[in-house]
Amino acid sequence: MKLSISAAFVLLCPLTVVADPPASARILDAVLHHVRNGSDREWSEFADTPQSSSYQLNFEAKANDSDTALRIVQHDVKQLWKIELNGTNLGRLYRDENAIVGFWPIPKSTLIDGQNTLHVSTTSKTSDDIRIGEVAIYARQETDVLSECRVTVVVQDESTHQPTPCRITILHDGRLMALGARSNDHMAVRPGVIYCKGTADFGLPAGSYEIIAGRGPEYSIDARLLTVTAGKPQTLQLSIKREVPTIGFAACDTHVHTLTHSGHGDSTVRERMLTLAGEGIEFPIATDHNVHINYEELARELGVRDFFTPVIGNEVTTKIGHFNVFPVASADVPIPNHKADNWKDIFASIYATADVKVAILNHPRDIHSNYRPFGPEHHLAATATNLDGWDLTANAMAIVNSGAQQTDMMQLVHDWMSQLNAGRRLTPVGCSDSHDVARHFVGQARTYIRCDDADVGKIDVDSAVNNFLAGRVTIGCGLFADIRVNGTTGPGDTVEKSKQYHVDVDVRGPSWMKADEIEIFVNGHSVRTFELQPAGRSKPGVKAMFEMQLPISASQDAFVVAVARGPGVRKLHWPIAKPYQPTSTDWTPTFMAVTGAVWIDADGDGKVTSAKQYATEICTAARYSSGRVFERLKDFDAAVAVHVAELLMTDSPDTFVSGVLRGSRKSSPVVRAAFENFYESWQQSQRARAGASVATGL
Ligand SMILES: [Zn+2]
Ligand SMILES: [Zn+2]
Incomplete structure (x- = not known):
């Protein structure tokens, strides 16, 4: 089934010229169409039956004797779709589920006199529901169209009045807008997104845009509408401020890749330096596949070293699971054995690597190399028993991966609490698994490690690693939650036997993020859910505080965990990604925070019993x-x-x-x-x- 937007459409409006997009644009198709390559529905938010299985547009034109440009608006693209004009390959749609206004060059002589055909199709066997359309062609080349107006944006931190590392998002009709700029040592650029140290310089076609500056989930955003006209340079000042206090916690992303060293995704290691600073990641672990990478020198060269303390790590990528390990003594030490066919040898090799103390089990419910660590064929979920008799000697486990989201975001939280009940002291981890600049960006999910963060460029790696291993963490994808039992005891520490156990929890987030509820778990079982008052949901900083007496029996030790939840941000300045290997066509975008476990020695024997x-x-x-x-x-x-x-x-x-x-x-x-x-x-x-x-x- 092919969609043919009829020649009649073209005849009815043969030379439509509109002001926005710019005057030189000729609109060929004014609307979006639902296209799906396969028979299975990918997402229930799309219609059951698509309009077509590929996109075809026939239109009348004249041959182009110089390079010109094509504009396509795309939504929800996950697979590889190729763009052909009269049989000539113009490139691919962006593999990005976010909505994008994209531009592609049309080489000279690709357009012909008379009827032309634009065809966008995929050979992927996996169903991909996309929206595509709002197609226009331009008489000028793509770089000229995108450079019609020069825009300079300066983003300041309100408290210091100095430029601050940040992310700048540029939207046109709510979609990421292609930009007239390329990545350099000051900016990492993708359609609609620039990570920079505080100043960005780019081109836009004449028109109206929304410009949003932000710096991860601890900062406010500043958003402005900007109308630009051809040939008139514009400067915009934006300012952001810290809204979420996280003193005493370092923001760590334990799972960071680059195209340079992992060979896939799109972020070069130079761009990665700017994205880490721009998202406020203070303790990044470099974890490319089976390689040890040190960011130190590059972070200095690009002038961002003061914003974070880099750590050498590795995603030990095997056929039987992926394990993130750190800290590695130097980039030169031999990498752990990633070819072994059993966990025993893999873990032995990991812990034999110089300085390595941490081994995180990554994405336990995702399938890689046809293996899913917590798939039911290997793993009895209720008791966290490995059915192959393999010992999980990791000391941490990823429970929120913002680049590989789960359909049910609570499933890995339950899996983790099952592991604690089985006596395995695993530190919970939030991470991004980011390979990209903007698509699945770095640090959206993160692990806050309790440590001295007064100077984030000089975090003491040993003490941060030791606190991480002790479980002194709280993890967030958007939200942040802190927990205390009997006044002062936090995650990773143990409360002595007492007459009663009182828990205090607070949930934090910036003004642009909401929190709805907080749920308290004892030994993995929900004991209470508190709803936030509507007035507190959008409050910046501490949105709400809760307290309760815990139902703890004197005959049994316990652990307490708090989970905060709220709606996931869909707006494209910090969008939550759709599930990576979805188990349903329905999806509820959710932001969450999960505290580390606080232990209670309720039976008073001086130790915690599982x-x-x-x-x-x-x-x-x-x-x-x-x-x-x-x-x-x-x-x-x-x-x-x-x-x-x-x-x-x-x-x-x-x-x-x-x-x-x-x-x-x-x-x-x-x-x-x-x-x-x-x-x-x-x-x-x-x-x-x-x-x-x-x-x-x-
Ligand atoms: Zn992995
Ligand atoms: Zn990875």
Whole structure:
């Protein structure tokens, strides 16, 4: 099915000339069309049936005896779409789901006298719902059209009155506008986006634009409407200020790539320096695939070294998972073995790498090389058990990856809390996995590490790494949340036995971001959700504070986590990305913050005991008799019960379904639900393993 915007359309308005876009533009198609290459719907926000499977536009024109330009507006492009004019390849649409007003050169003699055909199509087998149209051609070359007016934007920090690193977004009708500028040592430029140190200089076609300056989620934004006319240079002063206090926390992105060293994406390592400073990342970890990169020298050369303390790391990219490791002693030390076929050898090699202390399990629910670490065929979700018998000796786990978002943003939060219940002290991580300048930009999700951040250019790497390993972090994708138990104890630290446990949580964000609710979890189970008052939702800085007495039993240790949520920003000055490997055609854009875990030694034995350890003690003491186990479980919560269920199943698979599961139904509602939960998760894994062995012929 091809869409042919008929010649009749062209005949009706053969030489439409409009003022905006500029006077030299000839509009060939004034509207957007829904195009999809495959039969499956990609997103439910698009119509069930597309207008066509590729975009074709026939129009009358005269041959061009010099280079001219083509404008196309594109929305939601994920796959590779190529642009052909009369069979000549003009390039590709931007692989970017954000809406873009793009320009492409038309080489001379590509247009012909009479009927011309523009065709935009993809050979991808994956369905891609896109919107495309608002096509125009120009009599002048692309660089001339985009340089009609010179614009200089200066962005100041309101408190210092000095230019500040920032991101400048340039929108036309709410879409990212192609710019007359190229990246250099002062600016990283993409359509509609410039990262710079405070001053940006670029061209625009005559017209009206919205210019927005910002610097990540801790700063305000300043937005202005600007109308520019040909040949009249304009200067615009914008100012931003810090709105979100994060004193005592360094903003870390543990997952940063470049095109230069990873070979894909679009950000060169030089552009990366400007994007890190522009998003306010103070502790970036360089993690290109299987290579050690040091930003130090380049950060100095480009004059941004004072804005962050760079750390050498590596994304150890294997066929059985990706692991981000840091700090690496120098860029010259040998890289860890990424070819091993088991985790034991991979982790041994990681920890044998000079100075490396941190190993993060990345994107556990994404498929790479046909392997998904937390896929049900390998992983029993309810108890965080690896079904291949592999030991997860990582000490951290990515739970928000802004470049590879999940359909259900809470799933990895639950996976992480399951790991804590299983006794693995994993630090939660927010990161960007950014390979790009603007598409999936750096630092949207980040990990705030508790440390001295008075001088962000001189962060003490050892103490930051040690605090990271201790779990003294709070992670954010947009929002920020802090948590305290009994007044002063924060994430990573332990509260001693006490008569009661009081939790205080605050949720923070800039004025341009909203928070709706905050949810408190004890041992992975939700104990309360607070809604923010409408007045506080858009407040800059601390939006709301909550407190409650925690329901903690004296017989069992616990951990407490707070999660804040709000609507994801869709506006293109800081847009949240759509899910990377979606599990649904529906999508609810969400910003969130997740605190590290605060530990409570409620049983007062001087150490923190995990749910799995309690479960083992209960089963051993009861000699695996389910009747006695149910009796003992009265003093424990669902986190312990689910591990007891697994132990009983492992002890005697035959009697579990026939007897034990039935017995649990006569027990307390908590035990009953935990046993059902375990059994459901176990069945899901069994089915997946049976399916996997059929597929691989094992
Ligand atoms: Zn990866
Ligand atoms: Zn990566």
